[in-house]
Amino acid sequence: MTEETTSIHVTALDGLVNVNSLFTIAVFVGLSLTTPGQRSLENKSDCDAGDDVARALLVFEVLAFSFFLFSSLVAQGLKLAINLLNSKDVDEEFRAHINVKVLRFGMLGSAAGSVLGCIFLVLSMVNVVQIRLGLLSCGSQPTIRAVVALVTLVSTALVVYISTVFYSFTH
Template sequence: MGDKPPTKFHTSIHIAALDGIVHVNSLFTLAVFVGLAWDPSDPNNRLVEDPLCAAGNDVAADLITFHVFSFSSFLFSSLVALGLKQALRMVQTTHLHVFTLDMAHVNKTALRVGYLVSAAGSVSGCLFLMMALVDVVQIKLGTLSCGSSLSYGAIVPLMVLVPCGLSIYVCFVLHAFAC
């Protein structure tokens, strides 16, 4: 990774970071599957009191669409991270032509681009999952156009906290990219 050969310490940091991406994406993917298992058309799952505020089929269709987009993004991000991890682990060293699991010569630019691509997949997956959760709230508590305080009370923290968390994540990814 540059002019100097990588140390065991630096390579293990990269592998640990990639493991973290894969583990977090796995948790979010589980959330997506739980969301897909829920039947939005079941009237017993709704808490809407006014039938005029009940979400229509278009919101339920958006819910499924956002779940699929989210799953695709998390899977893409995990596959890129796993590919990078394999690249770090499966590089043949020049010493006695043996494989090492500790150190690898990897193009630093390619590694950085891989991290950015993987992070972009995770961020887009989070955004799609957030939009799916907005649709879940509209189906269960009523559409936003009705002005339900319950709906807004659930959606506002979601729309504030998730982008704040993603902003922090993106800052750390960009910092790691610059190092």
């Protein structure tokens, strides 16, 4: 592995950890926006989310956090391995002799953790929207628009991300 490719891997891993950190913040923001027994803005009692929606929110938030943490720890572990395997020369901080298969497998695992974290974050945000704006089953237009926009944009971004990761691993 050349100096340039090792540097690119370290930079990619740094970016992944930074994005995961932002998403982890979103997890806690989602948790802070909801309180038990909260009434929706729809002002119809049958449109208020029940305990099952709040419970699902909590489960999805914990799963999202777990996958983002997994992804970040794998990425940090790979960065640590690259740094520990560097040559003794301080001027060559981005050159390391690391098993390419292990590096690729670790980066793929980290990317998969981020994708799964995003999926669970979207599911949790759908529940936040239902708690705040009203249940989807009530047909509330603001709820439907918010959920459709969220799912459409994030799904599109995930398709681009997965395609890019797939392309980079096959070429």
